Amino acid sequence: MSYCFNPACTQPRNPPNNNFCQTCGTKLLLGNRYRPLKLIGQGGFGRTYLVEDEQKPSRPRCVIKQFYPAGQNDSQKAAELFELEAIRLEQVGTHPQIPTLYDRVKQDNCQYIVQEFIDGKNLAQELKEQGVFKEAQIRDVLKDLLPVLQFLHQGEVIHRDIKPENIICRRQDKRLVLVDFGAAKYATATALAKTGTTIGSAEYVAPEQLKGKATFASDIYSLGATCLHLLVQMSPFDLFDLYEGKWAWRQYLMNNPISPELGKILDKMVQNSLRDRWGTAEEVMVALQASIPMQRKSRAIFSPTTFQTQTSPLQSFEFESVMVQLQQKLFRKNVELQRFPGKAEYFKEDFDNGVSLEMVCIPGGIFWMGSSEWEGNKEESPQHRVRLKPFFLSKYPITQAQWEMVMGNNPSRFKGKNRPVEQVSWYEAEQFCGRLSGQTGKPYRLPSEAEWEYACRGGTATPFHFGETITTDLANYNGRDINVRASKGIYREQTTDVGEFFPNAFGLYDMHGNVREWCADCWHEDYKGAPGDGTPWLAHNRRSPRLLRGGAWLANPDDCRCASRLKYDPDVDDSSIGFRVALSGRRID
Numbered sequence: 001m002s003y004c005f006n007p008a009c010t011q012p013r014n015p016p017n018n019n020f021c022q023t024c025g026t027k028l029l030l031g032n033r034y035r036p037l038k039l040i041g042q043g044g045f046g047r048t049y050l051v052e053d054e055q056k057p058s059r060p061r062c063v064i065k066q067f068y069p070a071g072q073n074d075s076q077k078a079a080e081l082f083e084l085e086a087i088r089l090e091q092v093g094t095h096p097q098i099p100t101l102y103d104r105v106k107q108d109n110c111q112y113i114v115q116e117f118i119d120g121k122n123l124a125q126e127l128k129e130q131g132v133f134k135e136a137q138i139r140d141v142l143k144d145l146l147p148v149l150q151f152l153h154q155g156e157v158i159h160r161d162i163k164p165e166n167i168i169c170r171r172q173d174k175r176l177v178l179v180d181f182g183a184a185k186y187a188t189a190t191a192l193a194k195t196g197t198t199i200g201s202a203e204y205v206a207p208e209q210l211k212g213k214a215t216f217a218s219d220i221y222s223l224g225a226t227c228l229h230l231l232v233q234m235s236p237f238d239l240f241d242l243y244e245g246k247w248a249w250r251q252y253l254m255n256n257p258i259s260p261e262l263g264k265i266l267d268k269m270v271q272n273s274l275r276d277r278w279g280t281a282e283e284v285m286v287a288l289q290a291s292i293p294m295q296r297k298s299r300a301i302f303s304p305t306t307f308q309t310q311t312s313p314l315q316s317f318e319f320e321s322v323m324v325q326l327q328q329k330l331f332r333k334n335v336e337l338q339r340f341p342g343k344a345e346y347f348k349e350d351f352d353n354g355v356s357l358e359m360v361c362i363p364g365g366i367f368w369m370g371s372s373e374w375e376g377n378k379e380e381s382p383q384h385r386v387r388l389k390p391f392f393l394s395k396y397p398i399t400q401a402q403w404e405m406v407m408g409n410n411p412s413r414f415k416g417k418n419r420p421v422e423q424v425s426w427y428e429a430e431q432f433c434g435r436l437s438g439q440t441g442k443p444y445r446l447p448s449e450a451e452w453e454y455a456c457r458g459g460t461a462t463p464f465h466f467g468e469t470i471t472t473d474l475a476n477y478n479g480r481d482i483n484v485r486a487s488k489g490i491y492r493e494q495t496t497d498v499g500e501f502f503p504n505a506f507g508l509y510d511m512h513g514n515v516r517e518w519c520a521d522c523w524h525e526d527y528k529g530a531p532g533d534g535t536p537w538l539a540h541n542r543r544s545p546r547l548l549r550g551g552a553w554l555a556n557p558d559d560c561r562c563a564s565r566l567k568y569d570p571d572v573d574d575s576s577i578g579f580r581v582a583l584s585g586r587r588i589d
Contacts, residue, residue: 123164151434162222224269261291324467344507371563388534396498413575426570447582458504475513486557515578523567552576
């Protein structure tokens, strides 16, 4: 059957191969390629259709959203939202649990966006057919969707309409997909401070969003309200006691016990006060991971992805680090190495084809961040004390093999599965973290600048973690560039396999040279006003330059120092740029 796009058509159903509607004469093929099969949704500002793409041999199915406002009152606002939805989908559709935008078409005075068809049932349908969700299922909903929210929020996008109808359990792999970005908006400083239009389904919307001031925590609230609805099959409106001014969802649990640990997490997700609510998806993920009872087995309705990783308990590995000792002999500097045994804890994510990711536990502590006046540049000052909690950092820069397993491609100039991936922008590094989080259920992210420098130093206060000087026997950089901190060495003119040089005292490799590494922070000209707790120092503009650390194969010796900083625009990539990933906390269950 072919379905007519004209909302005013009285008999929209047509024979399968018609090119024009037999009732109103409207052209049935959109853009001469997309044939509508049926109407699958409609509202005041348009309709949604299931279509076939006739230009492709397999005639794959897609979803088309048509903007066709029924009235004029809010048509301008609706047109803006429709346009923004296309923009949002183009920007965030790289995540495997967000529909991909395929096309935008204008035809017969209507606008259309063509996007990926997600074959499956939404959670409202699952709830109606299967009844209330059990604790294991709620945990899997959170585990599946929190990394998606983390990805969106890192891209400064707020969804603003999370509800059961907008979460589809994909039939192919049973992963949850977040759909309908018509209400999504950028969380710029101006947008967050400005009172805007109230958008979203009222029963799932946070109080501040009802006032037109949505924040990242507003999505946390909506996801929490969605979970409460799935637990008791009642509207969130009916679960809040207006007389007591608090949620009363527990009294409606019917033979469906929920552990105190999960209950506390859900309670904090739906707090009316922003101050009392979880602020980020990562915070909820960490709490969820920490709350898993040791003996409980998951009986989820959602199967893990076919790209599921396996996590081992914390293990330890031994290594040897070095410190350089300089001995001046006439006009030459002799470098002698003093060797030290080391030991560190780590856990490993095992992927397919023998590929793994090792995450080293970095102990918490206090250090002086930046460089003294005699060592560095003004952007590396003033030196300031930073206190950090324990965290995990990847043992090596992300390799090409690891990138291919997560992203399915290899952008690198210097090919080699054990070489660091390069030619990766800050945005692409963030996408990798989002996908890795979705595949493992852990909140992977880029390290903050403070975390990176602390980890690089490994407890030292010298320009390099191995001492006052650097040599091409200890790192991969431009050894032809001679200065006060280095003698002449070799210039390899390309990246090298990770792990070829001595690690630092924390057991981390390639912290100096090989590739520059993206950090989460935005660029600031100096450290005046920098955080003292190791958190990323961000700016309000997503287009702000971002931080790179560690030097590279083509860098001079000074640029490889622990304190050296470099700024690039977040969309820049070249063969000197890579990254490594971080994970908050000390415990991995």
